[in-house]
């Protein structure tokens with residue numbers, strides 16, 4: 001469904017020298033797949049997401065969604081960033097309805113859709129609150145609901161739970177799996193957290209860089225829900241850890 005075909009991305013660095021953020025990266029992602037990108041800071045994970053989102057253009061190579069080249073942002077490819085990027089002056093309901101408003105969906109319909117997704121992320125009671133009245137975890141749920149409300153084919157998540165405490169993070173991971181199983185989106189998820197990758201992914205893509213490259217891909221075929229205490233889960237975490245260690249010299 002989603003194909004990165006020999007993608008290279010260069011930026012002009014602060015010192016005027018070119019930085020190769022990605023070098024010749026190829027990856028094919030199936031419909032309904034959950035793929036996690038892992039790797040040390042600077043290896044090109046965010047750049048990969050931004051290219052898929054159409055927020056950046058590849059220097060070389062192509063990105064195809066259903067065979068059609070990605071040439072700019074689209075409601076079909078929605079990003080959830082690490083920090084909740086809500087409009088502070090809009091209520092929760094109107095934040096979630098924003099993308100639909102842009103698409104010209106009538107008010108009653110867009111509010112009904114927004115309420116549906118807010119209920120899905122457990123915020124049915126908070127529809128009239130403003131972002132500043134919510135906790136960080138709640139704001140991030142709103143961001144997830146907003147991304148889902150426009151029914152994108154691909155959800156791009158850039159460490160969406162990275163700023164949250166461990167307990168809230170666990171709740172949102174479980175919710176994301178539930179929503180993904182119900183909604184069957186294709187998800188590309190960036191994380192630094194090995195447990196998170198093991199919990200979520202169908203495949204873990206290990207990157208190294210700069211220049212960013214894919215060094216290894218690991219299939220995670222444990223049935224869901226995955227039990228973090230189960231020996232098979234711990235073995236999977238260990239395999240991801242070992243791959244990162246081998247690729248990046250982590251320990």
Ligand SMILES: Nc1ncnc2c1ncn2[C@@H]1O[C@H](COP(=O)(O)OP(=O)(O)OP(=O)(O)O)[C@@H](O)[C@H]1O
Pocket residue numbers: 011012013014019020021039040041042043044045046047048210212
């Ligand atoms: N707009 C930009 N201008 C110049 N260089 C950039 C730009 N965006 C990214 N880079 C460089 O490209 C490389 C990859 O950055 P990227 O943000 O994709 O890495 P990352 O793996 O997401 O890192 P992190 O885990 O720290 O978020 C880095 O060397 C970074 O400095």
